[in-house]
Amino acid sequence: MGELKLMKGNEALAEAIIRAGTDGYFGYPITPQSEVLEYLMANKPWEKTGMVVLQAESEVASINMLYGGGGTGKKVVTSSSSPGISLMQEGLSYIAGAEIPILIINVVRGGPGLGDIQPSQSDYFQATKGGGHGDYRLIVLAPSSVQEMADFVPVAYDLAFKYRNPVMILSDGAIGQMMEKVEFFEPIPRLTDEEVKARYPWATNGKPKNGERRILTSLDLDPQRLEDHNHHLQEKYREITEKEVRFEKLECDDADYVLVAYGTSARVSLKAMKLLREKGHKVGLLRPITLWPFPTKEIQNMVDRGVKGFLSVEMSAGQMVEDIRLAVNGKVKVEYYGRLGGMIHSPEEVVDALEHKIIGG
Amino acid sequence: MTLKDIIKPENLVYQKTKLMTDKPLSYCPGCGHGTTHRLIMEVIEELGKENVTVGVAPVGCSVLAYEFMNVDMQEAAHGRAPALATAIKRLWPDNVVFTYQGDGDLAAIGTAETIHACNRGEQIVIIFINNGIYGMTGGQMAPTTLEGMKTSTSPYGRDLSLMGHPLKITELVAQLPGTYYVTRQAVHTPSAVRKAKRAIKKAFQNQIDKAPGLSFVEVVSNCNSGWKMTPVDANNWMEENMFPFYPIGDIKVDGQLVK
Ligand SMILES: Cc1ncc(C[n+]2csc(CCOP(=O)(O)OP(=O)(O)O)c2C)c(N)n1
Ligand code: SF4
Numbered sequence: 166m167g168e169l170k171l172m173k174g175n176e177a178l179a180e181a182i183i184r185a186g187t188d189g190y191f192g193y194p195i196t197p198q199s200e201v202l203e204y205l206m207a208n209k210p211w212e213k214t215g216m217v218v219l220q221a222e223s224e225v226a227s228i229n230m231l232y233g234g235g236g237t238g239k240k241v242v243t244s245s246s247s248p249g250i251s252l253m254q255e256g257l258s259y260i261a262g263a264e265i266p267i268l269i270i271n272v273v274r275g276g277p278g279l280g281d282i283q284p285s286q287s288d289y290f291q292a293t294k295g296g297g298h299g300d301y302r303l304i305v306l307a308p309s310s311v312q313e314m315a316d317f318v319p320v321a322y323d324l325a326f327k328y329r330n331p332v333m334i335l336s337d338g339a340i341g342q343m344m345e346k347v348e349f350f351e352p353i354p355r356l357t358d359e360e361v362k363a364r365y366p367w368a369t370n371g372k373p374k375n376g377e378r379r380i381l382t383s384l385d386l387d388p389q390r391l392e393d394h395n396h397h398l399q400e401k402y403r404e405i406t407e408k409e410v411r412f413e414k415l416e417c418d419d420a421d422y423v424l425v426a427y428g429t430s431a432r433v434s435l436k437a438m439k440l441l442r443e444k445g446h447k448v449g450l451l452r453p454i455t456l457w458p459f460p461t462k463e464i465q466n467m468v469d470r471g472v473k474g475f476l477s478v479e480m481s482a483g484q485m486v487e488d489i490r491l492a493v494n495g496k497v498k499v500e501y502y503g504r505l506g507g508m509i510h511s512p513e514e515v516v517d518a519l520e521h522k523i524i525g526g
Numbered sequence: 527m528t529l530k531d532i533i534k535p536e537n538l539v540y541q542k543t544k545l546m547t548d549k550p551l552s553y554c555p556g557c558g559h560g561t562t563h564r565l566i567m568e569v570i571e572e573l574g575k576e577n578v579t580v581g582v583a584p585v586g587c588s589v590l591a592y593e594f595m596n597v598d599m600q601e602a603a604h605g606r607a608p609a610l611a612t613a614i615k616r617l618w619p620d621n622v623v624f625t626y627q628g629d630g631d632l633a634a635i636g637t638a639e640t641i642h643a644c645n646r647g648e649q650i651v652i653i654f655i656n657n658g659i660y661g662m663t664g665g666q667m668a669p670t671t672l673e674g675m676k677t678s679t680s681p682y683g684r685d686l687s688l689m690g691h692p693l694k695i696t697e698l699v700a701q702l703p704g705t706y707y708v709t710r711q712a713v714h715t716p717s718a719v720r721k722a723k724r725a726i727k728k729a730f731q732n733q734i735d736k737a738p739g740l741s742f743v744e745v746v747s748n749c750n751s752g753w754k755m756t757p758v759d760a761n762n763w764m765e766e767n768m769f770p771f772y773p774i775g776d777i778k779v780d781g782q783l784v785k
Contacts, residue, residue: 189617217616222642226609229602229639233582233610236600239617259603358618369598370618371578380592382583382601 179204181318186353188239189217191230196282197338198272201244224249228256235267238361238368244270258297262383266325272341275507283507284338289484293457304332305456307427311345339429411454420449426478437515464492474498474523556757558747561713579622582607586628587661605636608643624651629670633695647704647739657749665752669693696744700777706739708778714761
């Protein structure tokens with residue numbers, strides 16, 4: 166086992182960004198994730214790995230820096246929180262359209278608007294349904310511990326480059342701010358310029374001698390060609406949906422009822438599940454790790470196996486519950502329980518909700 | 527003499543740069559965009575930088591610049607080109623990086639990205655086409671539209687009390703310590719074209735020499751369609767009305783203001 170460190174979620178994220186062989190971080194401060202940029206600036210990764218760190222003038226600029234930098238084949242990342250992520254939607258739509266691999270991290274806080282700086286999951290729709298204009302999807306990974314904040318960074322990069330698609334790590338203010346032990350993966354060296362050129366022939370980093378120029382654009386004024394491009398994107402999304410679903414199942418094998426929760430909600434739901442088991446209810450926990458693609462098939466399998474009801478536990482007003490309902494397709498009961506505005510539910514509240522809305526309801 | 531005799535390699539004094547593709551330009555006849563494209567590509571070719579250049583195309587009439595410029599290119603969102611270029615240059619410091627932007631792109635929606643890239647002193651070249659109007663979307667008022675000038679969104683002429691003042695963004699960025707070379711040129715006559723080419727070459731040379739700061743070349747241009755004039759009338763109108771407000775010449779050279 167490697168060295169264990171006690172760290173804030175945001176710091177673990179920043180350390181993982183350096184270790185994952187990142188070439189450039191471009192970001193703008195916003196609570197509750199400013200420690201990411203602060204940690205990077207304090208640790209001077211440009212001296213150790215040559216990684217570029219730049220505080221941009223806005224989130225609009227940061228995401229467009231990712232568009233430019235990712236377009237050259239380099240590993241680039243930004244982190245922000247809800248209002249900042251809203252500003253990035255324009256850039257994300259362009260990046261998805263031009264099929265550029267980038268990593269974006271959202272440490273969600275309460276909204277709408279300026280909201281507060283407490284943890285929330287109210288950006289689920291924005292993250293999983295596209296967010297900006299046009300038909301596109303992000304791959305969305307939801308960590309529920311400081312350890313996963315670190316571990317998901319290299320996973321996210323791999324997915325981004327494999328599919329030439331933006332990937333989001335969707336965290337929340339609780340995981341960003343909490344301290345836990347974390348064990349780091351071995352540093353992954355940055356690719357050399359030559360390696361980048363060899364691996365990513367689509368990237369715009371200077372047209373190859375005796376080769377064709379490369380163009381990265383999301384524009385096609387010919388509607389037939391743009392339709393073809395959209396079909397190509399949808400085909401890619403179908404492939405991702407088939408191959409990249411990740412989730413964790415706890416005590417689901419004999420479960421009559423299943424709590425579905427991710428991130429901080431999953432931690433609370435784990436405790437609720439134990440309390441419910443102590444009370445004699447056969448309850449399991451399904452924790453989606455990829456929110457898109459969503460574990461739809463797994464939920465369908467559970468219904469086929471005899472699960473009688475699902476409770477979606479979210480720190481939002483019933484956003485993920487829609488995806489569960491789509492999977493269940495009316496066959497068994499699906500309800501939602503959640504707190505809003507930066508409030509976190511207690512395990513007892515979840516116990517109560519399952520007993521009243523699903524078991525007794 | 528037959529044509530073949532005339533076009534002997536040793537007699538050749540001028541030809542199309544191979545860094546312009548063969549695709550017909552989509553610009554209105556008489557528009558300055560095409561000439562400026564060619565100048566940039568000639569300069570890149572003469573400097574021998576075609577294999578390290580990355581250009582960033584704008585939104586506006588020149589949205590398809592990448593179709594004509596035979597180098598690696600990325601298409602930015604409206605106004606965001608300086609942010610893309612910032613990252614490209616920082617991640618590939620030995621590349622030659624430029625943006626190409628209209629006045630709506632650079633001086634309206636992209637004001638923040640422009641000013642901050644200039645102020646950070648990014649080692650890039652910004653080429654700024656100022657035709658005082660939004661060409662692509664049908665001739666609406668731009669930040670650079672002159673007082674009294676009629677556009678589709680200032681049909682009675684730009685009224686300063688209603689619409690504010692025309693923005694001299696080039697003078698503004700020249701004030702910033704991050705700009706190293708700031709100049710205003712035009713491409714409406716052969717001599718103007720020659721001067722503009724010298725300026726563009728200087729801008730790129732600065733970047734190659736790793737001069738400390740950004741080089742910014744404004745090209746005052748016409749939009750004969752948007753101005754609803756013939757190309758000749760547009761050029762005359764430009765000389766009479768645009769040049770007094772947007773005077774041609776260097777504003778900052780080697781990091782020092784010259785006027
Ligand atoms: C976010 C966004 N807003 C508005 C537009 C519409 N739009 C396209 S081009 C343009 C104006 C371009 O004017 P300018 O930059 O001066 O270039 P020109 O067409 O004159 O060459 C506008 C407003 C857009 N494409 N994107
Ligand atoms: S509309 Fe104006 S700017 Fe656009 S191509 Fe025509 S003349 Fe040029």
